[in-house]
Amino acid sequence: xxxxxxxxxxxxxxxxxxxxxxxxxxxxxxxxxxxxxxxxxxxxxxxxxxxxxxxxxxxxxxxxxxxxxxxxxxxxxxxxxxxxxxxxxxxxxxxxxxxxxxxxxxxxxxxxxxxxxxxxxxxxxxxxxxxxxxxxxxxxxxxxxxxxxxxxxxxxxxxxxxxxxxxxxxxxxxxxxxxxxxxxxxxxxxxxxxxxxxxxxxxxxxxxxxxxxxxxxxxxxxxxxxxxxxxxxxxxxxxxxxxxxxxxxxxxxxxxxxxxxxxxxxxxxxxxxxxxxxxxxxxxxxxxxxxxxxxxxxxxxxxxxxxxxxxxxxxxxxxxxxxxxxxxxxxxxxxxxxxxxxxxxxxxxxxxxxxxxxxxxxxxxxxxxxxxxxxxxxxxxxxxxxxxxxxxxxxxxxxxxxxxxxxxxxxxxxxxxxxxxxxxxxxxxxxxxxxxxxxxxxxxxxxxxxxxxxxxxxxxxxxxxxxxxxxxxxxxxxxxxxxxxxxxxxxxxxxxxxxxxxxxxxxxxxxxxxxxxxxxxxxxxxxxxxxxxxxxxxxxxxxxxxxxxxxxxxxxxxxxxxxxxxxxxxxxxxxxxxxxxxxxxxxxxxxxxxxxxxxxxxxxxxxxxxxxxxxxxxxxxxxxxxxxxxxxxxxxxxxxx
Numbered sequence: 001x002x003x004x005x006x007x008x009x010x011x012x013x014x015x016x017x018x019x020x021x022x023x024x025x026x027x028x029x030x031x032x033x034x035x036x037x038x039x040x041x042x043x044x045x046x047x048x049x050x051x052x053x054x055x056x057x058x059x060x061x062x063x064x065x066x067x068x069x070x071x072x073x074x075x076x077x078x079x080x081x082x083x084x085x086x087x088x089x090x091x092x093x094x095x096x097x098x099x100x101x102x103x104x105x106x107x108x109x110x111x112x113x114x115x116x117x118x119x120x121x122x123x124x125x126x127x128x129x130x131x132x133x134x135x136x137x138x139x140x141x142x143x144x145x146x147x148x149x150x151x152x153x154x155x156x157x158x159x160x161x162x163x164x165x166x167x168x169x170x171x172x173x174x175x176x177x178x179x180x181x182x183x184x185x186x187x188x189x190x191x192x193x194x195x196x197x198x199x200x201x202x203x204x205x206x207x208x209x210x211x212x213x214x215x216x217x218x219x220x221x222x223x224x225x226x227x228x229x230x231x232x233x234x235x236x237x238x239x240x241x242x243x244x245x246x247x248x249x250x251x252x253x254x255x256x257x258x259x260x261x262x263x264x265x266x267x268x269x270x271x272x273x274x275x276x277x278x279x280x281x282x283x284x285x286x287x288x289x290x291x292x293x294x295x296x297x298x299x300x301x302x303x304x305x306x307x308x309x310x311x312x313x314x315x316x317x318x319x320x321x322x323x324x325x326x327x328x329x330x331x332x333x334x335x336x337x338x339x340x341x342x343x344x345x346x347x348x349x350x351x352x353x354x355x356x357x358x359x360x361x362x363x364x365x366x367x368x369x370x371x372x373x374x375x376x377x378x379x380x381x382x383x384x385x386x387x388x389x390x391x392x393x394x395x396x397x398x399x400x401x402x403x404x405x406x407x408x409x410x411x412x413x414x415x416x417x418x419x420x421x422x423x424x425x426x427x428x429x430x431x432x433x434x435x436x437x438x439x440x441x442x443x444x445x446x447x448x449x450x451x452x453x454x455x456x457x458x459x460x461x462x463x464x465x466x467x468x469x470x471x472x473x474x475x476x477x478x479x480x481x482x483x484x485x486x487x488x489x490x491x492x493x494x495x496x497x498x499x500x501x502x503x504x505x506x507x508x509x510x511x512x513x514x515x516x517x518x519x520x521x522x523x524x525x526x527x528x529x530x531x532x533x534x535x536x537x538x539x540x541x542x543x544x545x546x547x548x549x550x551x552x553x554x555x556x557x558x559x560x561x562x563x564x565x566x567x568x569x570x571x572x573x574x575x576x577x578x579x580x581x582x583x584x585x586x587x588x589x590x591x592x593x594x595x596x597x598x599x600x601x602x603x604x605x606x607x608x609x610x611x612x613x614x615x616x617x618x619x620x621x622x623x624x625x626x627x628x629x630x631x632x633x634x635x636x637x638x639x640x641x
Contacts, residue, residue, distance in 0.1 A: 053394060054401040068366045069406045072450060075359020076410035080443060081421050082352035084414075087439060088429050089345050092246045092327035096180045098280045102323040103287070105131075105277040105294065106332050109316045113584050114568045119332040122273040123318070125266045126301075128172055131279055134297055137290040139282045140177035143257055143275040144249065145170040146336060148224040148531065151253070152231075153208050165224070165531055166204065168253035170260050170275075178280045186215040186238030195259040198234040201242045204252040212239045221255065224531045232259070245428040248326045249276075249336035270301050271308075273316075276336060278323070291320045354495050360450045361492045363406075367399050367454040368485065392460075399455025400448060407447035411440075520562045521599030527561055539591070557591040562598055576634030583629045585622075595621075 058065040093099055105127065107120045123143075131141040147170050152163030175181065176188040184202055191199050198219060205212045208219070214236050222231040234255065243250050257263050257275070266272040281290055298318035302308050308315045321330065328342040415431060422429055433440065535542060543555045560566060570582040592608050594600070603624060608615045622630075 051397060051401065054398040057398055058402065064366070065402065068363060069402050069409065071366070072359050072363045072403060072406035073409035073413065075356050075362075076407055076443070076447065077413040077417070079352045079356040079359075079446070080410055080414040081417065082348050082355075083439065083443075084418075084429050084431070084436075085421075085425060085427065086345055086349050086352070087436075088246065088427055089328060089340050092340075093248055093323050095244050095246065096323065098178065098180070099323055101281040101283065101285070102178055103279055103281065103290070103320040104323060104326060105279070106319045106321045107273055107298075107316050108319060109273070110314050111570055111582060113570075114333045114566075117331055117333055119319075120273060121276050121330075121332045121334040121336070123275055123277045124270045124273055125263055125275055126268055126270060127277050127318075128174075128275075130297060130301065131277070131294075132174075135279075135290065135293045137281050137285040137293065138279045140174050140280045141172075141277065142174035142178045142279075143172045143277050144175070144336075145257065145260075145263075145275045147251075147253075147255060147260075149253075149255075150222040150224070150231075150531075151204075151208070152220040152222070163220070164207075166252045167250075168255065169249065169251040170257040170263070171254045172257045175254065178278050182241040184212050184239045184241060186236075188238050188240060191238040192254060192256045194235075194237070195256050196232070196234050197237040197256060199238045199240060199254040200236055201252050202239055203242050205236070205239045214239060223260070224533070234259075248323075248339065271305055273334075276334075279320075287320060287322075294318045294320055351499070354499060356446065358492055358495050358499075360453065361488050361495075363403070363450055364454040365485070365488050365492070368488075396452065396455040400451030403447045403451030403454065406450075407444065411443075518563055519600070522563070525597065530557075554593050554597045556593045556597045558594060559589040562588070562600075571630075574630050574634070577630070578633065581633050583626070583633065585626055590621075 093102075096102060104121065105123050107123050109118055109120055112118055112120070125143070128141045128143045131138050147168040149166060149168065150163055151166050171192055173190065173192045175192060181188045185205075186199075188199070191197060198221065200208075200214065202212050205214045208214075209217060215238065217236045218233050219236065220231050221234050242252075262274060266274060279290075281287070295318055298316060302315045303312070321332070326335075327339050328345060330339055418429060418431065530536060539557060543557075546552050546555045565586045565588045567588065568584060568586045570584050572582045574583075590608075592610055595602060595607055605621075608619055608621070612619070
């Protein structure tokens with residue numbers, strides 16, 4: 001009796017006579033052991049054995065291993081980056097403790113459309129107090145508006161600078177009752193009650209003072225805009241943590257909304273919409289009940305105004321929009337900043353899954369193809385007494401180990417490529433193991449699933465074959481095997497074709513957008529945004545100075561760029577127009593020489609002239625599309641000015 005260590009097990013056996021053909025003529029006989037009793041190795045030793053054999057297999061075929069591992073790693077890298085982007089987009093505003101019961105009031109204004117929508121995020125100033133007192137479902141309410149201001153501190157430095165233009169918000173005292181603000185210094189509650197107070201973020205406080213301990217310090221604030229006159233000294237009452245990048249509105253400072261002249265002028269005006277209104281509902285409150293009361297509130301207050309009494313069909317309708325829907329599911333006008341789109345999230349998710357599927361199919365194909373060369377090895381193992389479940393475990397380990405290595409390579413690649421990916425998408429995505437544990441666990445699960453899928457087929461098929469056929473090289477190719485391989489290849493090529501066609505279409509669309517003839521000469525034109533009110537007042541002197549530069553041939557100014565006009569208004573009366581009809585036009589205030597700078601052709605009429613004073617009050621230029629709109633809705637020909 002002998003003992004033989006083979007395939008991870010000890011075999012105790014008795015002699016038996018086996019005939020083996022070792023050549024075309026000679027025949028030899030050998031004494032082998034017939035298994036009689038098996039004593040299995042401990043599970044840990046068995047796993048170590050599987051792992052060692054898998055690594056040796058990879059080392060023997062380095063080229064195959066590199067192609068197989070990197071193919072799966074690249075697919076997992078793409079899936080990881082896109083997955084991080086999707087998770088980032090879906091996490092907007094969820095850092096707020098009351099996110100599930102915070103709503104924004106949306107104002108649906110009939111006949112006031114922009115970009116095909118008559119819904120606006122802007123609401124009247126008195127709405128916030130009416131919500132707190134007249135709607136029982138409201139726990140807290142607040143209003144905000146965008147603030148652009150020059151913040152100055154101390155005396156000018158050697159460069160002549162004493163401050164910087166910063167983006168912040170005007171906010172009512174209830175800001176901290178609706179949104180989660182973490183105070184670093186001072187007390188957030190009541191910090192915006194005094195009109196002379198200002199709240200800074202930690203980064204802004206350190207930028208100006210070098211420390212966050214700045215409560216009681218003074219900043220000089222000069223608001224940008226026609227309604228904000230002069231500079232104001234404001235005292236820092238609190239310092240808060242910077243808002244996360246996943247907030248649909250961001251700010252570096254907050255000042256009381258009552259410190260703005262615009263708010264004071266319109267504090268009782270229900271027919272002026274300038275502020276974004278948010279509410280936190282009481283726990284357990286029905287959003288539908290709040291929506292009904294909100295709509296009734298708007299009808300009640302707007303219906304008291306004479307204009308709306310004469311035009312009841314023009315009364316706006318207030319609606320509730322969930323805070324967590326604003327970034328991805330909002331199509332309203334007047335947003336605080338640019339939003340995302342749920343359709344892009346769905347599209348990128350589909351692309352990520354398709355890329356991952358291609359990588360997994362490719363991995364399964366390579367592992368399956370290689371398994372066909374191992375039939376003789378499996379046959380020898382079976383003859384020597386290896387059990388089927390042990391062979392199954394060996395095949396699975398040889399498929400899972402490369403998958404885990406590919407996963408590790410994908411995490412490293414994703415970490416290296418993340419800064420470039422952030423620059424491309426305009427996001428601030430980071431990989432934080434403390435916060436991304438669930439995502440990383442899901443990624444690990446995907447790697448294991450890919451390895452299991454790749455190892456299941458060869459493990460099931462090869463371990464089920466008879467050793468005699470394997471030793472003779474007869475694999476017994478079946479229709480099932482051929483169909484599986486063909487299905488995998490066809491699936492892989494089909495998905496690849498779809499992605500390639502989609503990429504070509506998108507590339508051509510972007511090329512068309514960049515090179516399309518918009519009727520505006522954009523070459524050699526430089527646009528500079530001017531925020532200083534003093535420069536606006538001294539524009540003629542600035543223009544003359546610029547024209548003296550040798551490379552400047554024309555100078556003009558406008559409310560906005562001609563390819564991005566964001567102001568619209570309905571025109572309800574024109575010569576020959578039908579009473580009650582209207583045409584929505586997009587408008588921009590311009591200075592002289594506008595047509596010359598942008599190469600616009602004057603079809604009829606005359607251009608603005610500095611010699612005609614009435615141009616500033618009565619003059620208007622329209623394009624051919626507007627002219628056709630007016631003519632098609634007129635009872636007689638329109639006189640072209």
